[in-house]
Amino acid sequence: GENVEQHPSTLSVQEGDSAVIKCTYSDSASNYFPWYKQELGKRPQLIIDIRSNVGEKKDQRIAVTLNKTAKHFSLHITETQPEDSAVYFCAASINDYKLSFGAGTTVTVRA
């Protein structure tokens, strides 16, 4: 099955700085890569996703890049704010709905 590795496991950034989270996947047939954000005590929610026919996607302060050849994808958060503090999960899928998640990255934004 698909194996998704995510790094780093924890990330502390100064408010206003950028944060980058990296994931690798093992199944070259994977073609859908979503990112979920889970705030403390809350349920995970989709924040951005990318498909394998696209190299980069942006939505305001967040962007995701995909390198199919290397089988890795990354989440970039610019101008971090306190509300960006959360656990972020990457995932990979070959069919949109059966997701294999990474272990998660706990992001702390320091004021």
Added chain:
Amino acid sequence: DVKVTQSSRYLVKRTGEKVFLECVQDMDHENMFWYRQDPGLGLRLIYFSYDVKMKEKGDIPEGYSVSREKKERFSLILESASTNQTSMYLCATYGTSGYNEQFFGPGTRLTVL
């Protein structure tokens, strides 16, 4: 607004007990999932269902079973609870029309003593 609810937020059971966790959704979604969430391990898929009475094993089905008798309800069953099943259990739903997001329930924190 999708609503996914789970029967309990916190549950404490004893080793060997049979445990039922229920998930109900109101969005007429075909697909429903059960995950467990553990620190450092992320979200791991236990079972999923793509239609009533249909189910497929996920990555960690051992020690669990599921039931989907109605489209809106998906139950996770621990036949004989063990301490290593102490975890946060999350239900999720996914519809095949429209947005690709999996909608998660609030979670059930299960402790097996």
